[in-house]
Amino acid sequence: MKFKYFFSLLLLAGLTSCSTDSEEVIPDNELEGLVKIQTIQNHTHKLELYSANGDLQEGYNKIVFNLQTLDGREMISDAEIQWNPMMHMESMAHSAPKSEINKRTENLYEGYIIFTMAENEIEYWSIDFDYTIDGEVFSLEAPITVLPTERQKVTSFMGLDDKRYVLTLVEPTDPEVATNEVTIGLFQMANMMEYPVMDGYRILIDPRMPGMGNHSSPNNVHLTRFASDDFYHGKLNLTMSGYWRINLILHNEHGEVVKGEPVDEINESSSLYVELEF
Amino acid sequence: MKKILFTVVLFFLGIATTTAQEKEQVTTDSVSLKEIILIGKKQDVSGKEPKPLATLDEYLEKSSKVDMIKRGAYAWEPMINGMTTERSVITIDGMRIFSACTDKMDPVTSYVEISNLSEASISSGQMGAENGATIGGGIDLKRQKEGFTNRRWNGGLSAGGESNGGVKIAGFDLSYGNDSFYFNSDFMYRDAENYFAGGNEEVRYSQFTKYNYSGIAGFKISNHQAVEGSVILDRAIDVGYPALPMDVSLAQAAIVSLMYEHHQPVDFIEHWETKLYFNSIEHQMDDSERTNVPVRMDMPGWSDTYGYYSKAKTTLGNHGIKVNINGFYNKSLAEMTMYPNDPSEKEMFMFTWPNVRTLYSGIFLEDHISINEKYSLQLSGSLGSQMNEIHDPSGLQSLRIFYPEMEKSKARLLPGFNSRFQTDFRNWNFSAGVGYGERAPSVSEGYGFYLFNSFDGFDYIGNPNLAKEKSIELNAGAGMKRKEWKAEINGSYFHIMDYIIGKPDFTLSPMTIGANGIKVYEQLPYATIFHGDFSVSYKLLNNLNWNGKVIYNRGRSHNKEILPLVQPLSYFSSLEFRSGLFSMETSIDGAVEKTEFSREFGESGAPSYTVVNISASKVMYVHQQKLILKLGAENLFDAFYYTFSDWNNIPRKGRNLFINLKYFIQ
Ligand SMILES: [Cu+2]
Numbered sequence: 001m002k003f004k005y006f007f008s009l010l011l012l013a014g015l016t017s018c019s020t021d022s023e024e025v026i027p028d029n030e031l032e033g034l035v036k037i038q039t040i041q042n043h044t045h046k047l048e049l050y051s052a053n054g055d056l057q058e059g060y061n062k063i064v065f066n067l068q069t070l071d072g073r074e075m076i077s078d079a080e081i082q083w084n085p086m087m088h089m090e091s092m093a094h095s096a097p098k099s100e101i102n103k104r105t106e107n108l109y110e111g112y113i114i115f116t117m118a119e120n121e122i123e124y125w126s127i128d129f130d131y132t133i134d135g136e137v138f139s140l141e142a143p144i145t146v147l148p149t150e151r152q153k154v155t156s157f158m159g160l161d162d163k164r165y166v167l168t169l170v171e172p173t174d175p176e177v178a179t180n181e182v183t184i185g186l187f188q189m190a191n192m193m194e195y196p197v198m199d200g201y202r203i204l205i206d207p208r209m210p211g212m213g214n215h216s217s218p219n220n221v222h223l224t225r226f227a228s229d230d231f232y233h234g235k236l237n238l239t240m241s242g243y244w245r246i247n248l249i250l251h252n253e254h255g256e257v258v259k260g261e262p263v264d265e266i267n268e269s270s271s272l273y274v275e276l277e278f
Numbered sequence: 279m280k281k282i283l284f285t286v287v288l289f290f291l292g293i294a295t296t297t298a299q300e301k302e303q304v305t306t307d308s309v310s311l312k313e314i315i316l317i318g319k320k321q322d323v324s325g326k327e328p329k330p331l332a333t334l335d336e337y338l339e340k341s342s343k344v345d346m347i348k349r350g351a352y353a354w355e356p357m358i359n360g361m362t363t364e365r366s367v368i369t370i371d372g373m374r375i376f377s378a379c380t381d382k383m384d385p386v387t388s389y390v391e392i393s394n395l396s397e398a399s400i401s402s403g404q405m406g407a408e409n410g411a412t413i414g415g416g417i418d419l420k421r422q423k424e425g426f427t428n429r430r431w432n433g434g435l436s437a438g439g440e441s442n443g444g445v446k447i448a449g450f451d452l453s454y455g456n457d458s459f460y461f462n463s464d465f466m467y468r469d470a471e472n473y474f475a476g477g478n479e480e481v482r483y484s485q486f487t488k489y490n491y492s493g494i495a496g497f498k499i500s501n502h503q504a505v506e507g508s509v510i511l512d513r514a515i516d517v518g519y520p521a522l523p524m525d526v527s528l529a530q531a532a533i534v535s536l537m538y539e540h541h542q543p544v545d546f547i548e549h550w551e552t553k554l555y556f557n558s559i560e561h562q563m564d565d566s567e568r569t570n571v572p573v574r575m576d577m578p579g580w581s582d583t584y585g586y587y588s589k590a591k592t593t594l595g596n597h598g599i600k601v602n603i604n605g606f607y608n609k610s611l612a613e614m615t616m617y618p619n620d621p622s623e624k625e626m627f628m629f630t631w632p633n634v635r636t637l638y639s640g641i642f643l644e645d646h647i648s649i650n651e652k653y654s655l656q657l658s659g660s661l662g663s664q665m666n667e668i669h670d671p672s673g674l675q676s677l678r679i680f681y682p683e684m685e686k687s688k689a690r691l692l693p694g695f696n697s698r699f700q701t702d703f704r705n706w707n708f709s710a711g712v713g714y715g716e717r718a719p720s721v722s723e724g725y726g727f728y729l730f731n732s733f734d735g736f737d738y739i740g741n742p743n744l745a746k747e748k749s750i751e752l753n754a755g756a757g758m759k760r761k762e763w764k765a766e767i768n769g770s771y772f773h774i775m776d777y778i779i780g781k782p783d784f785t786l787s788p789m790t791i792g793a794n795g796i797k798v799y800e801q802l803p804y805a806t807i808f809h810g811d812f813s814v815s816y817k818l819l820n821n822l823n824w825n826g827k828v829i830y831n832r833g834r835s836h837n838k839e840i841l842p843l844v845q846p847l848s849y850f851s852s853l854e855f856r857s858g859l860f861s862m863e864t865s866i867d868g869a870v871e872k873t874e875f876s877r878e879f880g881e882s883g884a885p886s887y888t889v890v891n892i893s894a895s896k897v898m899y900v901h902q903q904k905l906i907l908k909l910g911a912e913n914l915f916d917a918f919y920y921t922f923s924d925w926n927n928i929p930r931k932g933r934n935l936f937i938n939l940k941y942f943i944q
Binding site for chain 2: 176177178179209211212213215216217218219237238239240241242243277278
């Protein structure tokens with residue numbers, strides 16, 4: 001008797017989920033580990049933005065999204081999409097380093113954006129998408145919220161070569177007392193809209209704990225560019241948890257210093273650095 | 279008046295004697311590599327001990343084989359043959375216990391009290407391998423137990439006070455014994471404030487408070503079988519370590535055991551004894567009492583040990599045979615939390631001992647062969663297997679920063695062997711022996727992570743790839759006994775291969791603020807250690823005894839560099855007078871200047887010193903109950919001094935007057 005009751009409940013649950021969830025056309029497993037940030041829509045389509053924690057913040061952001069018809073009945077999985085983030089400042093507007101958009105899974109697209117700053121009371125970010133479906137061009141645009149990070153993950157600077165750069169920490173997002181894979185993105189700010197990935201440079205790392213006599217850690221590996229992605233890779237050793245300042249020196253392809261100074265007894269920190277706290 | 283004059287004369291005699299002494303309570307079985315120091319009731323009853331309520335550390339210090347490293351007034355670290363605790367095995371009634379402090383603030387000996395113990399048995403080199411693999415030797419602390427004595431109820435009260443540091447001591451004990459049941463129970467309390475070095479210089483952070491309770495009970499389950507349960511609970515709070523940058527707010531231990539013994543279980547075994555034990559140690563180290571620290575930190579540590587032994591002995595013809603099978607499982611964990619001065623920053627945390635598990639199993643066999651009345655040969659062999667494993671994945675990851683290829687666990691086999699030949703001729707006896715032993719690296723040596731050594735100012739990093747340390751040992755001794763004279767000379771020589779020591783690596787940056795650098799444990803091809811002692815006692819008059827003792831140590835690395843913490847030529851001399859219920863003792867103790875020292879270890883030598891002590895005691899009977907009163911003065915002339923084994927050269931106690939009272943209730 002009990003079993004029967006339980007079975008019918010189960011059946012009921014199955015039926016209701018099938019019939020009413022017309023909006024959830026994406027299988028759940030595709031969205032595993034993702035949290036929705038917001039939905040952007042125009043008269044014909046809507047686009048759902050996702051990230052790992054449902055936020056966008058200063059620095060490197062991996063962004064996942066889907067595109068679907070406004071009524072949500074159909075996923076558009078083969079559109080050609082361009083995107084562009086814009087920072088609207090008082091006197092000017094600029095974009096930010098970003099990747100191409102790639103297909104992630106059946107129904108999802110992905111890419112990254114490096115927000116060079118957080119929003120504030122008067123300055124804000126927006127994002128627009130231009131997409132083509134069967135030769136027809138559409139666009140979507142909306143303001144987005146970019147939160148500040150507690151510690152510096154991204155920095156924009158003028159190099160000794162008089163070029164403007166954006167440098168951002170990509171990994172580790174979850175640092176441990178261990179040997180961590182460290183990934184950094186380096187972009188040149190060619191103009192307000194274009195931020196090409198810089199190749200052939202070298203990034204020297206010197207992690208320090210200012211709260212503990214500015215001690216370092218052993219056996220770190222300086223970062224070099226891997227051809228397989230847009231980033232520079234190395235190894236970062238963290239001997240304890242807490243606040244670490246990752247001092248950096250940027251060398252160009254000729255081994256010349258572009259930015260940053262070595263840390264020693266007198267000089268506590270490089271002018272080029274990112275921070276970790278865990 | 280005459281009496282006073284007499285004591286003064288005695289006293290100067292004591293100073294005039296240049297050599298040293300073997301105290302009566304340090305008994306040695308002819309020439310021997312074993313020394314027994316009587317503690318607790320055994321010496322109380324005899325009334326011979328000049329300061330019966332002395333700490334266990336003070337008792338052990340009397341042995342000619344043992345030196346104590348002092349980091350303060352409390353918890354000294356015993357060295358056997360000039361070797362620190364990594365190279366020795368310290369047990370309580372055969373039980374292995376491991377310290378929980380990464381800075382060696384809590385040697386095993388700090389978790390017991392004199393009231394728990396009847397004696398300390400100190401064995402040199404491989405003679406001490408019965409309870410585990412060792413190089414320097416072993417100390418087995420034997421519990422005080424009433425036994426199936428039929429003495430019924432006995433009790434005692436003790437109280438003591440010392441002028442220097444305001445030491446207060448109080449204790450009581452109660453025991454009961456009949457032919458099928460016994461128990462002992464005792465409690466001891468000690469409290470001390472900062473002590474003063476010679477010249478009235480206060481040694482800050484040298485206070486401590488300690489409580490110790492112990493209980494033991496035995497039942498006969500048949501004429502030949504008995505079971506015994508025992509517990510020691512020890513708790514020290516507010517312990518200062520003037521030589522170190524940190525103190526201890528709490529150090530506590532619970533030590534429990536259950537033993538089964540069987541006399542003559544089968545015809546050819548005389549005695550068989552099996553024990554299961556467990557002990558748990560908690561150590562809370564912090565710098566909350568210190569002013570002006572660059573960063574506040576807590577460094578707690580824990581050590582739990584589960585173990586057993588089963589040993590049997592028998593005599594077969596002229597063979598005295600002993601077999602001991604033992605094992606333990608230890609868990610050592612220590613961590614460090616630092617509180618940044620900038621409150622917006624998160625706490626910093628690391629494992630300093632990454633939850634290291636040690637599993638040891640060993641077997642020890644000994645055959646004492648009496649060849650004839652004059653010659654005897656003692657052979658022993660041991661084999662241990664030790665497995666170390668880093669249990670905590672994050673601890674393993676942190677060590678892999680230094681050793682990317684390191685494995686989670688490591689197994690080692692530890693063989694040992696000893697043979698000793700002894701001969702007796704009339705009043706003379708001679709002995710010579712050769713031994714071989716191995717040991718595995720300690721938890722700190724293998725897996726320590728940024729352990730600060732305040733002596734050399736280096737952060738130490740363990741090295742999981744260390745090979746075993748191996749020692750070849752030679753020893754020889756001669757003794758002579760006459761009517762009034764007794765003299766003995768002993769020497770032990772150790773050739774230690776793959777000697778483990780920290781060596782600086784200047785490519786690495788230290789973690790501790792102000793540290794000089796990083797040392798990583800490495801191995802010297804070999805090091806040599808020599809320990810020699812000479813002791814003599816002479817009966818000047820019927821009730822007047824003179825004792826003298828000289829100790830010499832030498833330690834060198836393969837390239838003739840001096841090893842750290844090597845004792846310079848030291849001496850001790852005493853005169854004992856005893857007449858009926860009154861007794862008196864005066865002694866001097868000192869060392870020549872330490873001119874050979876290890877600069878790399880931060881040593882700077884130690885000046886010569888001589889300290890004079892004097893004590894008197896009287897046994898009284900109050901309503902037929904015995905009362906012993908002891909009065910004394912240590913460092914009578916208030917000399918300012920420190921020795922080779924005083925960590926960071928912190929000075930020792932200046933003049934100290936003490937009173938010890940012991941009241942026996944029967
Ligand atoms: Cu400690």
